[in-house]
Amino acid sequence: MQFKHLEVLYFLAFLLIPILVHLFQLQRFVKVPFTNVAFLQKLVLQTRKSSRIKKWLILATRLLLLSALIFAFAQPYFSNHKANEKQHFFLYLDNSLSTNAIGEKGNLLQVATQEIIENSTEKTSYSLLTNNHFYVNKTASELKEILLKTTSTAKKRSLADVFLKITNEHKSINSSTKNIIISDFQNIKKEAIDNAPENTSFVKLIPEQKSNISIDSVFVNDNGSSNFNIHIIVKNQGKAKNDIPIAIYNNNKLLNKQTFNIEENKTTEVTFSVVKTPVFLGKIDVNFNDTYGFDNSFYFTINANEKINVLAIGKSNDFLQRIYTKGEFNFTSSSLQSTNYNSIDKQHLIVLNELENIPETLLNSLKSYTQKGGNLVVIPSKELTLSSYNIFFNKLNVGKLLSQKKDSLKITTINYNHPLLKNVFEKKVANFQYPFVKTSFNATFNNATSIVSFENKQGFIKQINLPNASLYWIAAPLKKDNSNFTNSPLIVPVFYNIGKQSLQLSKLYYTIDKQNTIDIDKQLGKDEVLSIVNYKESFIPLQQTLQNKTRITTKDQPLVAGFYEVQQQNSVLKNIAFNYDKSESYLEFLALSETNNITISTSVKNTLENINNENKIQWLWKWFLSLAIVSLLLEILILKFFKP
Template sequence: MQFKHPEVLYFLALLLVPILVHLFQLQRFVKVPFTNVAFLQKLVLQTRKSSRIKKWLILATRMLLLTALIFAFAQPYFSNQRLDEKQHFFIYLDNSLSTNAVGEKGNLLPVATQEIIENITEKTSYSLLTNNHFYSRKTASELKEKLLKTTTTAKKSNLASVFLKMTSEHKSATSPTKNIVISDFQNIKREEIDNAPEHTFFVKLVPEQKSNISIDSVFVEDTGGSNMSVHAILKNQGTTKNNIPIAIYNNNKLLNKQTVAIEENETTEITFSVVKTPVFLGKIDINFNDMYAFDNSFYFTINTAKKINVLAIGESNSFLQRIYTEEEFNFTSSSVQNVNYNLIDKQHLIVLNELKNIPETLLKSLESYTKKGGSLVVIPSKESILSSYNTFFNTLGVGELLSQRNDSLKITSIHYSHPLLKDVFEKKVTNFQYPYVKTSFNTAFNNASTIVSFENKQGFIKQIDLPNAAMYWVAAPLQKDNSNFTNSPLIVPVFYNIGKQGLQLSELYYTINKQNTIDIDEGLGKDEVLRIASDKDSFIPLQQTFQNKTRITTKDQPLVAGFYQIQEQNEVLRSVAFNYDKSESLLDFLSFSETDGIKIATSVKNTLENINNENKIRWLWKWFLGLAIVSLFLEILILKFFKP
């Protein structure tokens, strides 16, 4: 039991006053002469005894009355917290796209929001974390205002960062904190919730429907002539679906429409034949009412192709000509003596192919070229002069060439996780014919990552990060008398992707909430900026200007799928398309059977009510006031009916 005004209890000391009065009050009896003395003596003894009992009963009732009144004014109560201690709730509300599914009471997110609003109290402070906002230490009315503005977002938070935020908030808290995690627990594993802070309550938002069809990906195939084929991969989760309408549009103009049937938990491919146009703003739509609506549309763009400029300096390079074809590249080859230095700054990639030494004029031009964002591939010669190469490498600040190695080595390892080889291989290759080299070079490079390596684990092809660009190092000459690597299938994806990295042209589509890089084949003036705009929104992305291109990086924006234009002032430079992350379409939810030892509720309302009841203040002053009234009536009854 606790008291709102414990200082009132000091008045209990005043209870000594009535006790002293009753103990020391001596009532004097008046003597009256009677004839029958023996009878009177017996009567006096009985009267004195009855009178003493009555006094003790009256004393007890008055003591009870005063004690009850003092306790009532001290305002006692039962609670798990002190009255002057304000409770704090930390609420994580998952508002990812998947929470827009329909549950038993309606759409999951609006229902959860409404139940929070109905069960918050002004006596508690609240911190609200969503996937795109954080509100700290808000009152109930302030929290209500924020909740009413909460909508679904393409941003996603992992539970580790949520728990880290909770722990950080606890350290700055001056009152006890309860944590509430409200989510559908999509793509969450059991071990992720084990690291939750103390006093954390979990509420799972459960969708009713368990079936969904989505457009997983799109790719385009040039079939020649005036037409092209657009292929859409459809993914079905749940029961077999028949006669699903699917249509393709170009800038909202309907081009083709089909119906498709798809088996239970299978994928299928749909092909549309469409006429080629210089700019194609493609949209594929599924007209079907299922669990999620946001993944029933898929956007992609086809822009007029820009060619990537590649310059090879050095020895014969027929293998480069076969890789850097006219359809995608402007490939130029030159000997070191005949280099046109005016072309260097216009290149997106320069390949130094087996130079014996690097002339000082070329060195200075390449230094300026890399500072402006140009990429570089260096293939040494068997007769390379180490001092000349090291002068070049020291100028770039990448490291040094150590020594030449003349024993044969096999090329055995492909680093599939390297960004250059992303999506190149469907699976890891374990039985390919190992290429070999006879002569190679040992190096010590800074900021290097290995793409392909020798059997001794040393790097054969490395990427070295420069401040504004990248240099790719091949550790051995590629002439046929030294290596058969040019006959290996591996050479094509490696060098092709190196070329594509030189100018990262816009892809068919980009994924929202992931880092995307887009190169515009145009340098900007000092005060010029690019912006990305749609019909409803626009923003200025992170951008970096080089000599012959501007690199745009997006991640936090945009957050709505659709078509966007990259603009310089009012001029449209390129159209791009963004789609939602396909992991949001997966029906992979944490099940209750996986949460042994951790209680997960399914009702936001019941969870908040239970927590509020635990901390509810139960006042007792009314009971003590009632006890005081009862003791007063007892005293009246004793005085009226108790006759000594």
């Protein structure tokens, strides 16, 4: 038993006063003469005994009355916490897209929201964490207003982040806190909840359906004719399905429809052929009622007029012309003497192909070019002048050439993890026909990463990171009398990907809540900014002005799938498309059977009711007040009916 006003119990000391009064109360007896002395002595003895019993009873009832009143004013209660200790609930409500599924009682997110509202109390403060917002120390009425506005979002939050928020919350709030995690636990492993803070309860939201069809990805094949082939990968989770309708649109204009069949837990490919247009805003729709509806639509864009500008300066470069084709690149080749220096600023990639010397004019132009974000490939000449190259490298502050090496070396090592080659090979090649070089150059560079290496572990192709760009160093001339590398399968992916990464052309689509980098082939003025716009919203992304391009980066926005425009003021520079993360479509959830040491409820209502009952205060002051009244009545009855 606890007391709200413990200090009131000090008044129990005043109970000594009636006790002392009773013990020291003096009663004077009057002697009355009477003939029968023996009878009188017996009568006096009986009277004294009855009177003494009555006084003790009255004393007991008065002490009980006063004690009960004192206890009542002290407000005793039974509870697992102190009455003046404010209760606080930390609620994590998972409002990811997957919680929009239908459960036994309806929409999972809406039902969870309603049950929180119905079981909240003004006697408790609340902190609410969702995937996109955090509200601290709110009343029940404030919490209700927030929950009524809460909708699903494409943003995701890991349980580790939730637990970190709880820990930080406990440090800032001096009250008894109960943590409640409400989620469908999609793509969550058992280990993720093992580090949960104390006083944490889990509620799992369970969707009713266990079957889902989603559009996994889209790719485009240009067969050289007047049409594009649109290939759509559809994923099925659950039983086999037949005659599923699928349609393709261009900017909301229906182009074609068909149906497809798909086996149990398999993927299938659906192909549409569409007429080429300069800009294609493609939308794929699958008409099927399943667990999730957000993944039945898919958006992509085709910007057919985008190309990367590549300039090669130096000797004959037939292999570069074969790699940088007209379909994707604007490739220009010139000798050192005929180079138009005014065109350098318009290039996205420049290849210095076996120059013997680098003139100062070119050196200064290339320094300015790289400072503005232009990428550079340097292929040395067998007859190069070391001092000329070292002046160039010194200007760029990257390193220097050391010496020429005329020993024949094989090219044997591939860095499969390098971004240029990460997705090029299906598996690591253990033995292949190694290319070789007869003459190479030893060099030392700062911030360099080897892409391809010699058998002696020295780098053959290196990427040197500059402040705003990349320099790629080829350690040997590539003409056929010195190396057969141009006949190697490595030549195409290395140089092709160097070109493709020099300008991040818009992809078919981007993924929401991921970091996306998009290059816009336009250089902005000092006070100019780009914005991303659709029919509902607009925002200004992170952007950086580089050589002949502007690089924008998106992460936190947008959060709604669809088409967007990159605009400069009211001028549309590029169309882009965003889709939701495919992991939101997975029917993979934490199984209740896996959580041996942790109890997970399936009802928000029951969990909140149980916690409220545990924290409920059972007040006892009414019982003590009743006891005081009973004591008073007993005293009245004793005084009235007890005759000594």
